Amino acid sequence: MSSEESDTGWNYSAKGTTGQKVIVAILLIFPMLIFGITPLYNKDKPTLLGLPFFYWFETIWLVVSAVFYVIAALMLNRMEGGDSQ
Amino acid sequence: MNNYIILSVFVALFLVFVALGFGSSRFRRGDMSDLGEWALAGRKLGGYLAWFLVGADLYTAYTFIAIPELVYEKGAVYFYAVPYVGMTFGIAMITMPRLWRMAKGKNYVTAIDMVQDKFNSKTLAILLAFTGIVAELPYIALQIYGMQAVLTVMIGHLTTTDANIVTEIALIVSFIVLAAFTFTSGLRGATITAVMKDAIIFASVIVIIVVVPMRIGGFAVAFTDAKTLATGTSTLAGLFLNGFISLTIMSALALYLYPHAINGVFSTNSTKRLRLSTALLPIYGVGLALLALFGILIYAVPSALGDVAKYGAVTVVPSLIYAEFPDWFVGFAFLGIFIGGLVPASIMAISQANLLTRNVVKVARPNIDSKTEARLSKWFSVMFKFIALAFIFAISATYSLELQLVGGIIILQTLPAIFIGMYTKRLNKYAVGVGWAAGMITGVYMILDANFFIAHLPSLQTTFFKFATPFSFIYIGLIALLVNLLFAIVGSLVMGGTKEASVKTTKA
Numbered sequence: 001m002s003s004e005e006s007d008t009g010w011n012y013s014a015k016g017t018t019g020q021k022v023i024v025a026i027l028l029i030f031p032m033l034i035f036g037i038t039p040l041y042n043k044d045k046p047t048l049l050g051l052p053f054f055y056w057f058e059t060i061w062l063v064v065s066a067v068f069y070v071i072a073a074l075m076l077n078r079m080e081g082g083d084s085q
Numbered sequence: 086m087n088n089y090i091i092l093s094v095f096v097a098l099f100l101v102f103v104a105l106g107f108g109s110s111r112f113r114r115g116d117m118s119d120l121g122e123w124a125l126a127g128r129k130l131g132g133y134l135a136w137f138l139v140g141a142d143l144y145t146a147y148t149f150i151a152i153p154e155l156v157y158e159k160g161a162v163y164f165y166a167v168p169y170v171g172m173t174f175g176i177a178m179i180t181m182p183r184l185w186r187m188a189k190g191k192n193y194v195t196a197i198d199m200v201q202d203k204f205n206s207k208t209l210a211i212l213l214a215f216t217g218i219v220a221e222l223p224y225i226a227l228q229i230y231g232m233q234a235v236l237t238v239m240i241g242h243l244t245t246t247d248a249n250i251v252t253e254i255a256l257i258v259s260f261i262v263l264a265a266f267t268f269t270s271g272l273r274g275a276t277i278t279a280v281m282k283d284a285i286i287f288a289s290v291i292v293i294i295v296v297v298p299m300r301i302g303g304f305a306v307a308f309t310d311a312k313t314l315a316t317g318t319s320t321l322a323g324l325f326l327n328g329f330i331s332l333t334i335m336s337a338l339a340l341y342l343y344p345h346a347i348n349g350v351f352s353t354n355s356t357k358r359l360r361l362s363t364a365l366l367p368i369y370g371v372g373l374a375l376l377a378l379f380g381i382l383i384y385a386v387p388s389a390l391g392d393v394a395k396y397g398a399v400t401v402v403p404s405l406i407y408a409e410f411p412d413w414f415v416g417f418a419f420l421g422i423f424i425g426g427l428v429p430a431s432i433m434a435i436s437q438a439n440l441l442t443r444n445v446v447k448v449a450r451p452n453i454d455s456k457t458e459a460r461l462s463k464w465f466s467v468m469f470k471f472i473a474l475a476f477i478f479a480i481s482a483t484y485s486l487e488l489q490l491v492g493g494i495i496i497l498q499t500l501p502a503i504f505i506g507m508y509t510k511r512l513n514k515y516a517v518g519v520g521w522a523a524g525m526i527t528g529v530y531m532i533l534d535a536n537f538f539i540a541h542l543p544s545l546q547t548t549f550f551k552f553a554t555p556f557s558f559i560y561i562g563l564i565a566l567l568v569n570l571l572f573a574i575v576g577s578l579v580m581g582g583t584k585e586a587s588v589k590t591t592k593a
Contacts, residue, residue, distance in 0.1 A: 032175045032337075035168035038330050042321045050298070050305030051378075052319035058167040059374040062367040065171045069178055069364035076182075077357040 016079035024079075027072035031065035087412050088242045094416025095239065095423070098285075099259075102278055102424055106266035109277040139349040139362055145429035146231025147224075148373045149286070149422045151486035153401045156380030157393070158484070160314025161321040164377055165332040170370035172337035177363045181341060182356040184507055195436075196347045197444045200502045204514040207448045212521060213499050214444035217344040218437045218469075220496035223488035224343070225433050225473035228426035230399060230485040232256060233477075235423045237396050238403040253478075259427065260474055264467045267431045271463075272352060275431045282428050285421030287372065289406070293418075294375045297409055301385040310384040318381075328549050328558035332490075335562040339493040342503055344436035345429070379405055399485055430470065438465035483546045490548040494528040494562040501573040509582075516576025524569025531561045 016024075034040065041057040048056040148166075155163040187199055197217065201210035236252045244251065266274050298304050311318050316325045340346055353359045383389050383405045392404035406418045442462045447453060453461075502517050535550050536542045549558040 028175050028178055032172045035171050036330065036334065038168075038321065038326055038333075042326070044319050047305070050303040050308070052308065054161065054320045055164065055374070055378065058164065058171075059371060062167065062171050062370045062374065065175065066365055066367040069175060069367065070361065072178065073357075073360040073364040076360055080357065 015081065016075075020075060020079060024072050024075050027068045027075070031061070031068045034061060035065075088239070090412035091239060091416040091419065092243065094413050095420050098417065098420040099423070102281060102420070103262055103266065105281055106263075106270055106274045106278050109270045109274045139346070139353065139359075139366065144283075144286075144369055144373060144425075146228045146422075146426040147486070147489055148376055149402055149425050150231035150234050150399060151227055151484070151489060152373065152377045153380040154398045155484055155486050156377050157383060157401045158314075158380075158398050160311075160316040160318050162316035162325040162329050162332070163380075163486070164321075164374075165329045165336070166377060167370060167374045168333045169336040169340075170373055171367050172333060173340045174363050174366045176337055177341050177350075177366075178360060180504060180507065181350050181363060182360055184347075184503075185350055185353070185356055185359055187507065188351055194351065194439050194443050195344055196342075196499075196503050197344075197440060200506055201444065201448075203506050203510075204502065204512070204517065206514040209502065209514050209518055210444050211448060212518065213502055214440040216495060216499050216521070216525075217440050220492045221344060221433045221437050221469075222473055222476055223492040224345075225430045225469070226477045226480070227485050227488045228430040228433075229256065229474060229477045230488070231426035232259070232423050234396075234399045235403050235419045238392060238400050238407055239419055241396055242407070257474070259423075260470055263427050263431055264470050267435065267466055267470075268463050272348070272432065272435055275428055275435065276352075278424065279428050279432075282421060282424045285417060286425055289414075289418035289421050290372050290375055292414070293379070293406065293409070297382055297386070297405065300409065301382070304378070304382070307382045307385040311381050312384075324557050327556055328560060331560040331563040335497060335560050335566065336493060338500060338504070338566075339497050339562065342496045342499050343492075344440055345433045348432065348436045348439070376402065430473065431466075434466045434469040434473070435462070437469045438462040441465050480545075483542075483544050487545050487548055490560070490562070491532060491545070494532065494548065494565055495525070497562045497566045498524040498528070498569055500566060501570060505573075511577055511582040512573060513577040513580040513582055516580055517573050519576055520569040520571070520573030523572045524565045527568045528561055528565030531564060535561065 035058070041061075042054055044052045044054070046053060152163055152166045184196065184199065187193070191198070191202070193199055195214070195217075197210050197214050200213055201207060204210075233252060233256060236255050237248070240251050240255070241248050270277075298307075301307060308319050316322050316328075321329055341350070350359060353362065379402050383393065383401055386405060386408050389401075389404040389408035392407060393400055396404065403419060403422060407415055410418070439462060442458055442465060446461060447458065498521050501512065501520055506512055506517070531550050532545075532548065535547055536545055548561050550561050550564065551558055
């Protein structure tokens with residue numbers, strides 16, 4: 001198997017230590033998990049600017065998710081190494 | 086209100102939009118090296134464009150029209166769009182860099198190209214290509230509904246006698262213009278106009294979300310005025326908890342199965358940039374959340390409610406803008422919403438055309454050259470635009486969102502072949518085919534059952550299926566996907582996996 005072929009992704013496996021992979025997995029799954037457990041945020045109070053918790057929490061969690069995802073992306077990009085931007 | 090000022094601003098900006106659309110192809114021809122550097126070299130600006138590229142064709146009339154419409158009509162359950170957006174990019178972070186890497190070097194244009202190699206089956210590829218094409222149709226129709234909503238409010242205030250005819254003519258004219266510049270400029274035209282579209286939308290949403298709550302005395306007032314909505318107002322009614330969760334997860338899984346989303350992914354230049362821009366996309370969703378809240382805000386604005394009563398709930402956002410803002414701003418924001426439907430419709434038609442050319446025509450006639458391939462795709466994209474336009478004149482849906490949710494049920498049936506096929510060789514092509522058929526039959530039957538056989542509704546109104554407690558309402562997409570997976574997985578266990586052809590045969 002030439003190195004070019006393994007780069008095409010058909011046989012790609014991520015580099016990096018097990019610890020790094022676990023951290024990345026948590027960073028990706030945790031925000032999704034919170035969104036998936038709706039009873040967690042299905043409540044009225046506390047309100048923010050007159051918005052019930054249900055609405056403002058989900059909106060703010062989008063921003064929190066993005067932060068988690070970006071950290072995961074930066075870690076994955078470093079694990080991937082190489083030159084391409 | 087001076088409605089002619091609104092119209093003038095709208096038309097003037099539309100001309101700018103058209104010029105950008107046509108001009109983008111000349112820009113490329115005139116200075117190809119510069120654009121190559123800008124879009125492909127991967128500096129910060131390049132990453133930013135990638136963000137627009139993937140993000141811009143995902144936030145559409147779905148966001149500006151369909152979600153606010155149903156939050157206004159039915160309440161909290163349709164706020165599912167927010168967790169859906171948060172979740173879908175996490176899924177994309179996991180799946181898309183891998184798909185991108187598989188596509189690289191094999192010059193894949195569609196995800197179905199990968200399926201064809203992986204399962205070594207042209208039949209399965211053609212089946213899934215048509216699934217993608219069909220699933221995009223109601224999604225494009227939704228875009229047209231959105232454009233129509235803006236025109237209805239704008240033209241409705243200008244003339245009452247021939248408003249419908251004028252709206253339809255305006256719609257057809259803009260589609261001809263769109264078809265023409267997609268033909269000449271392709272995805273580049275769509276991308277550059279998408280930047281204009283999003284700049285206008287962002288500016289409008291921020292202004293509106295600051296100004297309107299201040300005028301009406303805060304969000305709390307609107308929530309009080311909204312009283313009791315069917316699925317909950319300030320929180321989600323317990324009966325709709327499963328509906329909310331199933332809509333969220335299924336929509337999150339569905340988005341990156343759509344051919345137009347794959348288009349965006351494949352047009353980025355590296356896995357690293359793809360990852361970073363995907364990671365930032367939930368930020369885009371904040372705009373979606375704010376727009377969804379317009380469905381509640383409008384309850385505190387009586388004159389906007391009057392317009393909605395006259396023109397339909399589909400006009401929640403345009404009516405609110407019309408009621409609260411000066412003429413020039415109304416024209417500005419209306420144009421944003423209008424091209425917010427037009428640009429995605431263009432990208433979706435391009436992706437349909439790619440499927441038809443690459444995975445159907447090219448399979449039947451493998452030796453067509455690349456020039457013919459491109460020419461075919463151009464004409465197919467024109468064709469699909471007008472099929473979608475005909476679709477909307479022929480089919481009536483009570484809520485525009487339901488069109489997109491039907492598209493979701495259909496596209497979800499490609500999940501085993503694409504998302505699972507990406508990772509394993511153990512799926513059997515016949516089992517995947519049978520699973521597809523079982524899922525599709527289940528989905529279509531349940532849609533018909535929920536809308537027409539049980540409730541005898543006059544038009545498409547729901548994609549929930551009502552089960553006995555404790556399940557209550559569940560999105561049909563979930564049921565259909567489970568049936569599909571059952572057949573695909575059990576069948577594969579019985580028959581064994583398929584040998585992929587690609588890795589060995591395409592050693593170039």
